[in-house]
Amino acid sequence: MKPEEVRSLFPIMEQRTYLFSGGHSPMSTPAIEAVRELTEQWTYGIAELYERLSEHVEAARTLYARLIGADQDEVAVVDSTGAGSNLAVELTDLKHGGNVVFDEWSYPSSIFPWMLPPKEDLERRFVMSRNGIIELEDIAEAVDDDTIAISISHVTQGEGFRQDLAAVSKIAQEHGALLLVDGAQSAGAVSIDVKELGVDFLSAGACKWLLGAAGVAFFYGKRNLIERIPPPRAGGPSALRPPGSSPADGFTPKPGAARFQLGMPNLLGLAATIPGLEILTQAGKSQVEAHVLELSGYCGQALRERGYEVLTPAEPQRRGGVVAVVMEDPPDVERFMRDQKVDVYSGHTYNRTLRIDPHIFNNSGDIDVFLAKLDEYEAM
Ligand SMILES: Cc1ncc(COP(=O)(O)O)c(C=O)c1O
The missing domain is CATH 3.90.1150.10 (Aspartate Aminotransferase, domain 1)
Incomplete structure (x- = not known):
């Protein structure tokens, strides 16, 4: 297209x-149509819609995963970029005496979760810009073998600066650190391939460049990192529940990012988001x-x-x-x-x-x- x-x-x-797509993209006619259709089903065929709840989640996960070069089971639907960023921090192992590296333009939701227990004692290092750029050599200088993670935006909201994620990932890997990326201002605007770029966690809201709705966002986590430690939260849809089993038997998380789906999906938001992902895919x-x-x-x-x-x-x-x-x-x-x-x-x-x-x-x-x-x- x-x-x-x-x-x-x-x-x-x-x-x-x-x-102003960096704030909220406008609604497209396919999205208007999809919401109209959902409203119709909600009004007259809700029982049928209820049976097919997960289809909307799966469609969105599949389309988004393809857009960012991930596998579908590495993507979860969350409700905001911030929620995805928090989840990424929760999935990051705590190493005593460590530090975390930001740049001065890292978004608040990439920084604040690191100020909460149990991570609030980590040293927080901020790389400052020079001549309008966050220089890679300054990041390299801030990162050492005690660095747990680098937590930055791909494209910054206040300056429009795009970081070279492949180069930052190389720095992170040299020191065994993880790369956590806020993609709210990049996903849907610039090409992302999380595998090629070496991104460990990526979080992006649907309502900006992804041409979707507020209240829908996508979390990506590399498969081995998703399954390495228990999920921080648990709900019905996040558990493997063989027929005849009872919650009292214990909690076994689903494989992959499906373990992060805690309850009923945002059906209206997904209905308005899926057409946006389709447009981007077709373009x-x-x-x-x-x-x-x-x-x-x-x-x-x-x-x-x-x-x-x-x-x-x-x-x-x-x-x-x-x-x-x-x-x-x-x-x-x-x-x-x-x-x-x-x-x-x-x-x-x-x-x-x-x-x-x-x-x-x-x-x-x-x-x-x-x-x-x-x-x-x-x-x-
Ligand atoms: C870089 C960046 N991250 C995160 C957000 C906020 O996203 P959300 O409200 O989905 O958490 C914004 C909003 O402008 C943003 O520009």
């Missing part, structure tokens, strides 16, 4: 210039990445030419879809743009940036509309 065909599936693009991850990088590159370049300070690196391998540009008053620009039917984001007050997030359904004309409106704003 070509980008223009993908665009035709998003009704919002007939009304607005939507450039193909290399085409999606090429398109997203072309647009984020075009946007960054045009802003630089206008004299703005763009935090997002110009090199394509160092960015994804997020473009962050420093503005005097980002919320004011965001408000102006919203009135002009252009959706961008100003939430990162700590670095005074406006964010422009082009996805596969955007085109260079959308960037041109944003730039023309920006020129208008500056001329006021």
